[in-house]
Amino acid sequence: MPSETWRPVLGFERTHEVSDQGRVRRIGGVGEFHPWRSRYGYPKVSLRSGGARMEREVHILVAEAFIGARPPGLVVNHKNGIKTDNRPENLEWVTRAENNAHALRTGLWPLRTVVSECEACGNEIRSEPSRKQRFCSYRCRGRVQNALGIGRNARKVQGVQIA
Numbered sequence: 001m002p003s004e005t006w007r008p009v010l011g012f013e014r015t016h017e018v019s020d021q022g023r024v025r026r027i028g029g030v031g032e033f034h035p036w037r038s039r040y041g042y043p044k045v046s047l048r049s050g051g052a053r054m055e056r057e058v059h060i061l062v063a064e065a066f067i068g069a070r071p072p073g074l075v076v077n078h079k080n081g082i083k084t085d086n087r088p089e090n091l092e093w094v095t096r097a098e099n100n101a102h103a104l105r106t107g108l109w110p111l112r113t114v115v116s117e118c119e120a121c122g123n124e125i126r127s128e129p130s131r132k133q134r135f136c137s138y139r140c141r142g143r144v145q146n147a148l149g150i151g152r153n154a155r156k157v158q159g160v161q162i163a
């Protein structure tokens with residue numbers, strides 16, 4: 001069993017750590033987080049720090065901590081196609097096009113999957129072309145709409161950052 005390395009979670013450096021085995025825990029340890037599976041099959045955790053609460057996919061946390069902060073526009077690829085294998089050596093930042101091509105090649109997704117980015121938090125969204133979504137959750141949609149004080153015009157605003 002190789003020893004496990006822990007690093008701070010980007011954005012939650014003072015409160016949370018993630019390991020090279022894809023585990024997440026609070027610093028000072030009140031136990032490990034138990035990720036649930038997102039509807040795309042990726043382990044996901046909910047982080048809370050001060051007033052902030054964020055649902056993050058574990059592979060994003062591992063990539064940010066062990067590979068480096070997300071280059072603009074890039075997404076995480078699981079090299080071996082196994083969504084739960086979140087060791088750093090299995091992850092890489094790639095363009096969405098590369099990731100799509102890889103996923104289709106490895107049979108990870110059904111053929112007609114559309115990938116986009118949540119306009120609030122940047123999480124990946126996969127949907128059927130006929131039902132393309134702009135937000136990963138009602139929470140994110142609500143945040144953007146509240147921040148803008150509107151609903152319909154949210155689409156026109158680029159680069160909205162909701163902490």
Ligand SMILES: [Zn+2]
Pocket residue numbers: 118119120121122123135136137140
């Ligand atoms: Zn979101």
